[in-house]
Amino acid sequence: MTTTRGAAVVIIGGGVTGLSAGWWLARAGVDVLVLEKGIVGWEASGRNGGGATHVYSPFGLEEQRLWPQMDGLLGYPTEHQPERIGIALTETQLALARRWAEIGELRGFRWELLDRQQVKELVPIAGDNAVGGTYLHFGGHANPQRTVQAYAWGLQDHGGRILQHTTVTGLVQRGGRVITVETTRGTFGADVVVIAAGPQTGMFAEMLDVWLPLAPARVEMIATEPIPLLAVGGVAGNGLYGRQTLRGNLVYGGGPHEWINVPDMATPSHTNTPLVRNLARRLAELLPGAAHVRLIRSWSGLVENTPDGLPVVERLARPHNVVLATMSSVGFGLSPASGRAISELVQHGRCLFADLGALGLARFADTPPDWREHAGWVAARPAVEATAGGDC
Amino acid sequence: MREPDPRSIAGKAPTPERHVPLVVVGAGPAGVTAAIEAARAGVEVVLVDEHPVDNDMMAMDVPLCFGQRMDGAVRNRAAMLERVVETNPGLASANDAGVDVQLGTYVWGAFVNGPSVQSLPAPMLGLADDRRSWLIGYDRLVVAAGARDVLLGFPGWERAGTLGAAGAAALLARYRALAARRLVIVGSGALGLHTAALALEHGVEVAAIVEVEGRVRGNADAARALAARGVPILTAHTIRGARGRTGEIESLVVVGLDGQGAPVSGSERVIACDAVCLAIGVTPSVELLHLVGARVRFAAALGGWVPELDAAMQTSVAGVFAAGDCAGVHDAMLADPGIASEQGRVAGLAAAESLGATGRGGPLRTPVPAATEAPHAYWQTWLASLIAAGGWEVNVCQCEEVTRRELVETRPPRYLKWDSPQMSARSVSTLAGDGPLNQDQVKRLTRAGMGPCQSRRCREQVGLLLAQAAGTTIDRIPLPTFRPPVRPLPLSVLWPADEPAAMREEWVSWFGIPTQFSPHWEAGMAMDEPTAHTRLVE
Numbered sequence: 001m002t003t004t005r006g007a008a009v010v011i012i013g014g015g016v017t018g019l020s021a022g023w024w025l026a027r028a029g030v031d032v033l034v035l036e037k038g039i040v041g042w043e044a045s046g047r048n049g050g051g052a053t054h055v056y057s058p059f060g061l062e063e064q065r066l067w068p069q070m071d072g073l074l075g076y077p078t079e080h081q082p083e084r085i086g087i088a089l090t091e092t093q094l095a096l097a098r099r100w101a102e103i104g105e106l107r108g109f110r111w112e113l114l115d116r117q118q119v120k121e122l123v124p125i126a127g128d129n130a131v132g133g134t135y136l137h138f139g140g141h142a143n144p145q146r147t148v149q150a151y152a153w154g155l156q157d158h159g160g161r162i163l164q165h166t167t168v169t170g171l172v173q174r175g176g177r178v179i180t181v182e183t184t185r186g187t188f189g190a191d192v193v194v195i196a197a198g199p200q201t202g203m204f205a206e207m208l209d210v211w212l213p214l215a216p217a218r219v220e221m222i223a224t225e226p227i228p229l230l231a232v233g234g235v236a237g238n239g240l241y242g243r244q245t246l247r248g249n250l251v252y253g254g255g256p257h258e259w260i261n262v263p264d265m266a267t268p269s270h271t272n273t274p275l276v277r278n279l280a281r282r283l284a285e286l287l288p289g290a291a292h293v294r295l296i297r298s299w300s301g302l303v304e305n306t307p308d309g310l311p312v313v314e315r316l317a318r319p320h321n322v323v324l325a326t327m328s329s330v331g332f333g334l335s336p337a338s339g340r341a342i343s344e345l346v347q348h349g350r351c352l353f354a355d356l357g358a359l360g361l362a363r364f365a366d367t368p369p370d371w372r373e374h375a376g377w378v379a380a381r382p383a384v385e386a387t388a389g390g391d392c
Numbered sequence: 393m394r395e396p397d398p399r400s401i402a403g404k405a406p407t408p409e410r411h412v413p414l415v416v417v418g419a420g421p422a423g424v425t426a427a428i429e430a431a432r433a434g435v436e437v438v439l440v441d442e443h444p445v446d447n448d449m450m451a452m453d454v455p456l457c458f459g460q461r462m463d464g465a466v467r468n469r470a471a472m473l474e475r476v477v478e479t480n481p482g483l484a485s486a487n488d489a490g491v492d493v494q495l496g497t498y499v500w501g502a503f504v505n506g507p508s509v510q511s512l513p514a515p516m517l518g519l520a521d522d523r524r525s526w527l528i529g530y531d532r533l534v535v536a537a538g539a540r541d542v543l544l545g546f547p548g549w550e551r552a553g554t555l556g557a558a559g560a561a562a563l564l565a566r567y568r569a570l571a572a573r574r575l576v577i578v579g580s581g582a583l584g585l586h587t588a589a590l591a592l593e594h595g596v597e598v599a600a601i602v603e604v605e606g607r608v609r610g611n612a613d614a615a616r617a618l619a620a621r622g623v624p625i626l627t628a629h630t631i632r633g634a635r636g637r638t639g640e641i642e643s644l645v646v647v648g649l650d651g652q653g654a655p656v657s658g659s660e661r662v663i664a665c666d667a668v669c670l671a672i673g674v675t676p677s678v679e680l681l682h683l684v685g686a687r688v689r690f691a692a693a694l695g696g697w698v699p700e701l702d703a704a705m706q707t708s709v710a711g712v713f714a715a716g717d718c719a720g721v722h723d724a725m726l727a728d729p730g731i732a733s734e735q736g737r738v739a740g741l742a743a744a745e746s747l748g749a750t751g752r753g754g755p756l757r758t759p760v761p762a763a764t765e766a767p768h769a770y771w772q773t774w775l776a777s778l779i780a781a782g783g784w785e786v787n788v789c790q791c792e793e794v795t796r797r798e799l800v801e802t803r804p805p806r807y808l809k810w811d812s813p814q815m816s817a818r819s820v821s822t823l824a825g826d827g828p829l830n831q832d833q834v835k836r837l838t839r840a841g842m843g844p845c846q847s848r849r850c851r852e853q854v855g856l857l858l859a860q861a862a863g864t865t866i867d868r869i870p871l872p873t874f875r876p877p878v879r880p881l882p883l884s885v886l887w888p889a890d891e892p893a894a895m896r897e898e899w900v901s902w903f904g905i906p907t908q909f910s911p912h913w914e915a916g917m918a919m920d921e922p923t924a925h926t927r928l929v930e
Contacts, residue, residue: 093922256399295880373394380511
């Protein structure tokens with residue numbers, strides 16, 4: 001297949017950021033094509049805690065404004081639910097929960113400090129080990145799997161196209177711009193290219209001689225059988241992020257990540273480790289009333305981080321028709337806003353609703369190539385083939 | 393290099409409480425033989441089997457479809473342990489051969505290094521009993537996990553009394569605890585006839601055998617023998633539904649089919665029974681093989697997805713072997729446990745030899761499975777007849793209450809009370825238009841397969857329905873993934889008493905990058921997520 005086809009905007013990566021950007025663009029009447037190497041939202045975008053409480057971010061206010069409207073805007077359910085409760089089992093955990101709440105307060109949101117009794121009234125399966133908590137009347141959570149599909153479907157409903165199982169293999173430049181995108185299923189012309197390819201974003205940047213330091217890591221989550229619905233499902237704490245789903249499952253993650261190497265465009269399988277037991281313990285500590293509940297599932301996902309953990313969302317100076325986007329492992333909740341920002345960078349060359357100055361590439365100009373070694377963010381061993389039986 | 397990131401997994405790797413050269417999972421004919429052969433060759437072997445399974449687990453139709461037809465005796469763990477030992481003489485032989493036999497022990501996970509995990513000190517299994525979980529490291533692994541029931545729904549199949557043939561066999565022969573007096577068996581293949589004979593042998597009446605095809609599928613002599621004992625075999629029939637005044641099955645309505653497979657109205661008959669045993673097929677239990685990353689293929693003659701094996705029964709993963717029904721199941725294996733045993737012998741000796749042990753020598757005779765008619769075509773025939781007789785408003789997934797119609801229309805779950813014109817325009821067919829259908833994707837949207845039975849009751853019928861909607865066959869639908877724990881275990885059981893101190897001390901909810909969650913308007917501010925031994929930094 002060597003036919004030349006294309007779109008006004010080609011988006012590389014059908015994760016939550018690329019899909020949201022594509023949906024915003026398609027809504028605006030822009031001809032958009034998303035190229036996805038697997039299935040939409042299949043990686044970390046569809047397997048995360050679903051949290052939507054990031055008021056510290058330049059995208060934070062827009063995140064808070066948009067989420068309550070998303071079901072209606074998309075035409076598909078996201079399971080968005082407002083509010084969060086943070087439960088602290090130690091004074092240190094309480095200090096962290098308060099800090100999160102106070103950042104919200106600085107942005108004009110309301111919250112309450114809870115004592116143990118109030119925690120137990122709001123969350124009956126919490127225990128006497130709670131020292132207190134916070135009740136945020138802002139933020140919330142949604143279902144990542146349903147949301148990524150909603151973006152994909154919404155994008156199609158507005159005339160956008162998605163090609164799954166299509167791996168991008170090259171970017172052809174001419175005259176200071178990317179003119180075509182080469183893939184395993186032919187070549188696609190583009191006026192503007194958005195690169196939102198998760199852990200692979202750095203490799204695409206490299207193709208453009210742009211330095212984007214990224215370190216991929218694997219993180220894990222667990223899910224229990226359903227239990228009766230809590231009044232507020234957005235309960236977390238004790239070093240866990242997560243929520244109770246509208247079905248009633250307790251879905252939580254946290255704990256140590258594993259830095260890995262992703263040597264090529266293929267994403268390795270979603271493997272779990274015995275960490276699921278440590279997660280189970282943390283959850284039983286957080287919600288002792290649920291200690292008898294059965295764990296029925298776990299999963300893992302690969303996420304990428306920049307050295308400072310902050311996103312890169314920038315329209316490049318050269319090639320000037322490229323927008324580079326990585327959310328540095330915190331992409332799901334911010335996606336309504338990040339996608340909107342990207343669509344504005346594509347259409348207007350700048351984000352109209354937020355100052356993205358802090359999210360530019362310039363901050364990494366002095367980051368050395370071996371920054372991962374300096375930071376200790378390295379894989380335990382070199383990337384290995386699937387010798388899954390181990391070292392025998 | 394600086395110190396490894398203290399919030400990463402570095403320095404927190406799990407330590408198995410024991411490491412053994414060979415673990416064999418499953419104490420059926422294949423597993424027992426593998427364990428004995430390896431032990432006789434001088435290898436230290438642990439043989440793990442989950443039976444007797446805890447009553448609560450059985451009530452969830454895990455690991456087999458017991459259909460709530462366990463009698464009260466299964467609550468008596470000591471008695472059940474005795475029965476399991478009594479009814480499986482191989483366990484005593486294994487014990488005599490020096491095998492460390494661990495019964496009532498679930499294998500809920502298999503953890504190995506791979507492209508995205510490089511931190512494990514050794515391959516290990518997650519084990520558990522009813523009280524606690526632990527890890528055991530291994531050099532070699534023989535998986536002899538058996539096969540599980542292929543189930544298809546009909547109106548009323550949620551009622552207590554819907555069993556699978558493998559679940560019924562376990563309750564009859566292994567536990568001697570089947571709480572049913574009058575059984576209808578669905579399917580007249582070798583599996584159905586075998587199950588009928590087993591039921592009669594244990595004093596359970598067989599009210600009928602129902603067969604969708606126009607002829608008995610199994611051995612004619614076996615069918616005649618059953619008929620001679622008064623078992624009616626209704627060919628060219630399917631199920632209209634199960635009835636009962638309470639949540640129990642009290643009767644089954646069957647209906648005749650015409651030459652085109654359409655139900656003949658007026659041909660219904662009501663069969664009094666207290667249990668319906670689906671004996672349409674069993675499929676290899678490949679959960680653990682999937683978790684270690686062994687390559688699988690769909691083998692029509694072997695009951696579905698099976699591991700790719702070499703002549704020594706070794707999977708694509710070095711050091712991991714498969715034997716018995718989980719390596720591929722076919723009719724001849726029902727009648728002759730020697731086939732599974734022989735596979736176990738080959739696997740056990742090969743594992744022992746690869747560990748440097750010298751076996752008793754002799755050539756390895758790998759049995760060649762007899763080619764049979766593709767069982768999934770038979771499953772599809774049954775499903776078509778059940779749809780024709782029972783309609784689309786029948787639960788596919790009992791745990792999540794997803795009907796056939798809701799599945800193929802990719803409806804969001806009912807509790808969302810969602811409706812929109814956009815949603816109504818979407819279906820499995822439109823998804824198929826966007827790329828090859830993937831059962832895991834449909835699962836996420838409809839929730840079919842996401843319940844506590846871990847999709848044991850709906851996996852194959854979801855696959856069949858997707859295949860039908862996409863105009864293909866089930867072998868073309870990719871194998872949906874299995875996720876640990878592959879047995880639903882309480883948080884309190886999984887709780888790691890052996891947690892390393894560093895795990896608690898350095899635990900953070902996210903990466904612990906000080907600037908990651910700092911307010912963007914306070915440039916340069918750090919908000920380090922505190923650990924058990926650090927404070928909040930501002």
